[in-house]
Amino acid sequence: MNAQTSVVADDAPGGHGAPAAPARRQQAWTCPFCALLCDGFGLEAGADLRLLGSDCPRAQAALAHFGAAPSPAAPSVDGAPATLDAALDAAARLLAASRQPLIGGMATDVAGARALYRLANASGAILDHAHGDTLMHSLRALQDRGLFYTTLAEIRNRADLVVCLGTDPAAHYPEFFRRCAPAADGAPQREVVFVGVPPAGNLVLEGASVEYQPLQGDVFDTAALLAALLARRRPTAPDAALAALAERMHAASYCVIVWEAASLPAHGALVAEAVLRMVNTLNRTTRAAAFCLTGSDGAYTANYAVSWLSGLPLRTGVLGRGLVHDPVRYATAPLLADGAVDALLWVASLAPPLAPPQTTLPLIVLGHPALAAALAARPGVVFIPVSTPGIGAAGHMFRADGGVVLPLEAVYADTLPGVAEVAGSLLARLGAAGKAKADSRTGDGAIGDATTVGGEGAR
Numbered sequence: 136m137n138a139q140t141s142v143v144a145d146d147a148p149g150g151h152g153a154p155a156a157p158a159r160r161q162q163a164w165t166c167p168f169c170a171l172l173c174d175g176f177g178l179e180a181g182a183d184l185r186l187l188g189s190d191c192p193r194a195q196a197a198l199a200h201f202g203a204a205p206s207p208a209a210p211s212v213d214g215a216p217a218t219l220d221a222a223l224d225a226a227a228r229l230l231a232a233s234r235q236p237l238i239g240g241m242a243t244d245v246a247g248a249r250a251l252y253r254l255a256n257a258s259g260a261i262l263d264h265a266h267g268d269t270l271m272h273s274l275r276a277l278q279d280r281g282l283f284y285t286t287l288a289e290i291r292n293r294a295d296l297v298v299c300l301g302t303d304p305a306a307h308y309p310e311f312f313r314r315c316a317p318a319a320d321g322a323p324q325r326e327v328v329f330v331g332v333p334p335a336g337n338l339v340l341e342g343a344s345v346e347y348q349p350l351q352g353d354v355f356d357t358a359a360l361l362a363a364l365l366a367r368r369r370p371t372a373p374d375a376a377l378a379a380l381a382e383r384m385h386a387a388s389y390c391v392i393v394w395e396a397a398s399l400p401a402h403g404a405l406v407a408e409a410v411l412r413m414v415n416t417l418n419r420t421t422r423a424a425a426f427c428l429t430g431s432d433g434a435y436t437a438n439y440a441v442s443w444l445s446g447l448p449l450r451t452g453v454l455g456r457g458l459v460h461d462p463v464r465y466a467t468a469p470l471l472a473d474g475a476v477d478a479l480l481w482v483a484s485l486a487p488p489l490a491p492p493q494t495t496l497p498l499i500v501l502g503h504p505a506l507a508a509a510l511a512a513r514p515g516v517v518f519i520p521v522s523t524p525g526i527g528a529a530g531h532m533f534r535a536d537g538g539v540v541l542p543l544e545a546v547y548a549d550t551l552p553g554v555a556e557v558a559g560s561l562l563a564r565l566g567a568a569g570k571a572k573a574d575s576r577t578g579d580g581a582i583g584d585a586t587t588v589g590g591e592g593a594r
């Protein structure tokens with residue numbers, strides 16, 4: 136689906152001030168700024184970077200963090216400018232001295248995630264993503280019950296009823312409805328029903344009707360009730376509108392239930408499980424599937440990369456007794472709050488800047504150059520600005536529908552290193568120290584011992 140990148144000079148100046156050089160138009164560009172990875176828009180590099188073919192506010196806000204040329208940002212150690220070698224040396228010393236490091240953030244591409252996993256092996260680190268909490272909603276449902284997801288293309292070509300449960304997808308994934316709009320030829324007329332969150336503005340969708348109905352109780356109540364109605368376990372429906380929706384879902388030839396992990400509170404996995412029950416029920420007599428909006432900032436990418444390398448998803452530690460996965464205790468916030476880790480390596484190569492959490496621990500940040508200002512006043516910080524996949528570097532990322540990996544093309548040749556390159560340099564520097572550290576982590580060694588990391592009571 137991804138078109139070849141082509142960059143052509145455009146003699147007409149761009150609309151952003153007075154560029155010194157003619158604007159360049161990249162006709163096909165894959166946007167890395169949310170998990171939809173839109174690959175049908177272009178980019179104009181004039182005085183700044185301007186999206187072509189879309190007015191997506193999320194992409195525009197992210198692009199505002201980049202110039203049309205590489206950033207001159209330099210690394211720093213304790214707030215003082217440093218060479219890349221000096222910063223790498225300082226970061227490697229912090230990792231080598233740590234008994235239990237945490238690699239967090241993990242906003243990077245496939246190559247970056249793979250390199251971070253190798254670094255975790257050498258340093259005995261736990262791996263989590265900045266959006267680990269929302270990622271776990273779908274992951275825990277998958278672990279407990281399984282999942283039944285569809286793709287953007289399937290929605291586009293088959294869905295005649297789309298139920299948006301507790302979300303307005305366009306609020307955080309602005310191009311969602313355009314990406315899965317009914318195909319011009321042959322796609323059935325579509326009905327889109329928003330449950331619990333009304334669409335913003337006066338939403339008009341080509342080839343689809345739009346309607347809204349409120350939640351019955353909260354989103355947990357509504358999901359459970361709708362699942363029961365679909366299973367015909369409640370002969371008397373407490374709400375006529377919800378009962379009518381259940382009948383329409385049964386009557387649809389292909390119903391898709393869209394939910395958004397980040398819109399759910401704690402225990403959102405219960406909603407994911409209820410959605411799965413609905414889909415399972417419907418598939419006894421018709422066709423249905425779910426679509427989960429999540430995985431942005433490289434969350435899906437990091438999770439899939441770690442899963443195929445280790446056999447376990449994120450929130451896994453490479454500990455002395457082997458790989459240990461714990462979706463609750465190995466979350467970034469409690470690990471930091473409980474003092475269960477003693478160093479943090481935070482990776483935020485995508486934009487807008489994903490700041491590391493507040494901590495007094497030794498901190499290494501591989502991040503967007505804009506993070507430098509916020510980190511300058513914090514002692515004990517090694518900051519290494521890194522390139523952004525899809526802007527300063529090529530790469531690959533996983534799309535929201537999971538099985539789809541898209542290549543990212545660079546807009547310009549960056550002067551900054553990529554996450555994979557920095558992680559590889561750290562790995563080389565850890566070298567013998569890392570091996571000695573790994574050898575010392577025998578049995579239930581001190582690093583990452585389950586009792587140390589939160590204890591069983593944390594469950």
Ligand code: SF4
Pocket residue numbers: 166167168169170171172173189191192193194308309310311
């Ligand atoms: S919807 Fe997401 S991927 Fe598409 S243009 Fe907007 S930010 Fe980029």
